[in-house]
Amino acid sequence: MQTVVEIENLTKDYEVGFWKKKKVRALDSLTLDVAGGQIFGFLGGNGAGKTTTIKILMSLIFATEGRARILGEDISNVAMRRRIGYCPENPYFYDYLKASELMLYFGELFGLDKAKSRQKCEELLTKVGLAEKDWNKQLRKFSKGMLQRVGLAQALINDPEIVFLDEPMSGLDPIGRREIRELIAGLREKGTTVFMSTHILSDIEALCDNVAILRHGRLAATGKLDELLSDAGETQSFEINVKGVAADALRADLAHIAGATVAAKPSGANIQVSDERDVDRVLEITRAHGGRLVNVQPVRQSLEELFVRETG
Amino acid sequence: MSTQPANPEAVLQSTFFGRILTIARNTFREAVRDRVLYNLVLFVLLITASAIFLGELTAGQEARTIVNLGLGAVLLFGAFIAIFVGVSLVSKEIEKRTVYAIFSKPIGRAEFILGKYFGLCLTLLVNVLVMGVGVTLAILYVGGRELALTIWGAIFLIYLELAILTAVAILFSSFSSPALSALLSFFVFVIGHFSASLNELAKNLGSAAAVYFFRAIYYLLPNLSNFTFRTETAHGLAPPAAMLAGATAYAVVYVAILLIVTILVFSRRNFK
Numbered sequence: 001m002q003t004v005v006e007i008e009n010l011t012k013d014y015e016v017g018f019w020k021k022k023k024v025r026a027l028d029s030l031t032l033d034v035a036g037g038q039i040f041g042f043l044g045g046n047g048a049g050k051t052t053t054i055k056i057l058m059s060l061i062f063a064t065e066g067r068a069r070i071l072g073e074d075i076s077n078v079a080m081r082r083r084i085g086y087c088p089e090n091p092y093f094y095d096y097l098k099a100s101e102l103m104l105y106f107g108e109l110f111g112l113d114k115a116k117s118r119q120k121c122e123e124l125l126t127k128v129g130l131a132e133k134d135w136n137k138q139l140r141k142f143s144k145g146m147l148q149r150v151g152l153a154q155a156l157i158n159d160p161e162i163v164f165l166d167e168p169m170s171g172l173d174p175i176g177r178r179e180i181r182e183l184i185a186g187l188r189e190k191g192t193t194v195f196m197s198t199h200i201l202s203d204i205e206a207l208c209d210n211v212a213i214l215r216h217g218r219l220a221a222t223g224k225l226d227e228l229l230s231d232a233g234e235t236q237s238f239e240i241n242v243k244g245v246a247a248d249a250l251r252a253d254l255a256h257i258a259g260a261t262v263a264a265k266p267s268g269a270n271i272q273v274s275d276e277r278d279v280d281r282v283l284e285i286t287r288a289h290g291g292r293l294v295n296v297q298p299v300r301q302s303l304e305e306l307f308v309r310e311t312g
Numbered sequence: 313m314s315t316q317p318a319n320p321e322a323v324l325q326s327t328f329f330g331r332i333l334t335i336a337r338n339t340f341r342e343a344v345r346d347r348v349l350y351n352l353v354l355f356v357l358l359i360t361a362s363a364i365f366l367g368e369l370t371a372g373q374e375a376r377t378i379v380n381l382g383l384g385a386v387l388l389f390g391a392f393i394a395i396f397v398g399v400s401l402v403s404k405e406i407e408k409r410t411v412y413a414i415f416s417k418p419i420g421r422a423e424f425i426l427g428k429y430f431g432l433c434l435t436l437l438v439n440v441l442v443m444g445v446g447v448t449l450a451i452l453y454v455g456g457r458e459l460a461l462t463i464w465g466a467i468f469l470i471y472l473e474l475a476i477l478t479a480v481a482i483l484f485s486s487f488s489s490p491a492l493s494a495l496l497s498f499f500v501f502v503i504g505h506f507s508a509s510l511n512e513l514a515k516n517l518g519s520a521a522a523v524y525f526f527r528a529i530y531y532l533l534p535n536l537s538n539f540t541f542r543t544e545t546a547h548g549l550a551p552p553a554a555m556l557a558g559a560t561a562y563a564v565v566y567v568a569i570l571l572i573v574t575i576l577v578f579s580r581r582n583f584k
């Protein structure tokens with residue numbers, strides 16, 4: 001697959017302070033290639049430099065060093081932006097416009113004709129799950145999640161070949177997250193490349209083909225998600241939920257099982273073991289204390305572990 | 313009737329001027345919805361009240377006074393909008409981060425500045441026209457028929473002055489805070505009206521440093537006395553064609569320079 005984003009040695013120093021300008025390195029020689037036709041996860045903890053990278057790609061801020069190309073064109077090329085979409089982190093739009101007016105305005109900036117704009121506006125606002133009664137409401141009256149949905153809709157008005165989403169799930173309720181997840185998966189099916197930053201692990205697992213993990217402005221790891229996970233030495237552990245017994249009562253006995261942890265829960269306790277064979281022993285101990293089993297389930301903490309290790 | 317182009321890119325055909333126009337129209341819409349035109353209500357009240365009040369006194373000077381007062385008010389109301397809306401025009405978009413979605417689209421920074429500028433000029437045009445009509449009606453009310461048309465030359469000059477002032481406000485706001493920009497623009501407005509006298513002052517000063525200082529201000533700041541024709545208008549004179557042409561040329565060149573500098577500054581700006 002063709003490379004659609006090429007980032008070369010990208011470095012960004014922010015200048016802070018009024019009199020004595022101090023430089024803060026937010027991004028440190030980032031080099032990264034992203035192939036088209038996939039959902040690419042751009043991961044990293046708070047302050048890792050994800051937003052900084054995306055803003056440089058959108059030419060909203062300028063890199064201190066390095067270059068980047070999108071769809072084969074240098075990022076300074078204004079015409080190239082006809083072919084891309086962008087939803088900023090916590091997007092904010094004109095207070096005085098209605099959602100539909102904003103969409104038509106942006107459509108017009110792209111040179112879409114009125115009819116086409118109106119059609120895209122309806123199609124996209126429906127797709128992002130914005131209730132029809134809110135289409136003609138002023139954006140100043142929108143909640144955070146509603147603005148997020150409008151942000152996603154406007155990013156797609158020009159049928160972009162690649163779309164950059166900075167924390168697309170932020171502020172969304174559970175239904176909204178599912179809808180947007182489906183929307184993003186649908187984009188890939190249409191052949192649109194999605195470059196998204198996030199730290200919601202379940203979204204990454206559900207959506208991303210490849211990921212890059214940033215740590216303190218540097219690239220910590222990149223590659224296929226499955227491969228990164230198997231490198232991380234995926235270990236299957238189990239979670240046992242019991243009730244009718246206090247966590248403290250179990251603690252002394254469970255100390256004999258290597259790697260077992262206990263946490264108190266409102267109605268009982270949650271026990272984790274790292275070996276399948278320990279599950280029976282935990283149950284015996286629980287019963288001995290008068291507790292009952294609620295459920296046993298395997299946990300995949302691999303991605304979380306990977307995340308913690310690479311971003312910590 | 314043309315057929316739908318097969319290539320989706322062909323649909324996306326906004327032009328340089330088209331985009332500027334779109335941004336300008338949106339800027340005008342913003343001004344209207346932010347109630348910038350409400351000041352017109354105040355203006356109409358003011359001019360009506362003074363017309364009625366002056367109509368009671370029959371000193372034979374009513375029309376002249378209306379012209380002086382009315383044109384002064386047009387300038388002040390217009391300057392108020394040019395400065396306060398002008399300085400927030402761009403800075404508000406940066407502060408509220410609405411520029412993020414704009415500049416990820418095929419919009420050049422120059423197009424944005426030009427669109428914003430012309431949008432505010434359009435707002436000012438509507439304002440000045442309505443105020444001009446208000447003054448004209450007040451003049452007719454007090455029976456000064458011969459002055460009713462004459463004032464429009466002076467109103468045109470006021471509009472040119474406001475166009476310069478708007479460009480000044482946008483330039484300042486492209487690198488400093490809205491409050492400081494408003495203050496600086498206000499200084500330019502006041503000093504600009506005295507800049508000719510500053511040059512005189514410089515000539516009469518002994519110290520060479522003072523001469524250079526005042527001369528620098530004289531050449532740097534817009535000479536706004538080029539656009540003042542109020543007293544003459546009140547005496548029934550219309551600005552001569554040469555003056556109108558000269559003032560127009562001066563305004564166009566001055567605005568062009570200011571906008572170019574603004575674009576250069578704004579193009580280097582990081583949106584944090």
Ligand SMILES: Nc1ncnc2c1ncn2[C@@H]1O[C@H](COP(=O)(O)OP(=O)(O)OP(=O)(O)O)[C@@H](O)[C@H]1O
Binds near residue numbers: 015016045047051053
């Ligand atoms: N305008 C700014 N001025 C100074 N420093 C900044 C600015 N914006 C970001 N930074 C710094 O740059 C670093 C990277 O920030 P960035 O916003 O890119 O992180 P992020 O990965 O998007 O984090 P998050 O997950 O919290 O959104 C941080 O250390 C931050 O403090």
Ligand SMILES: [Mg+2]
Binds near residue numbers: 050051052089166
């Ligand atoms: Mg961020």
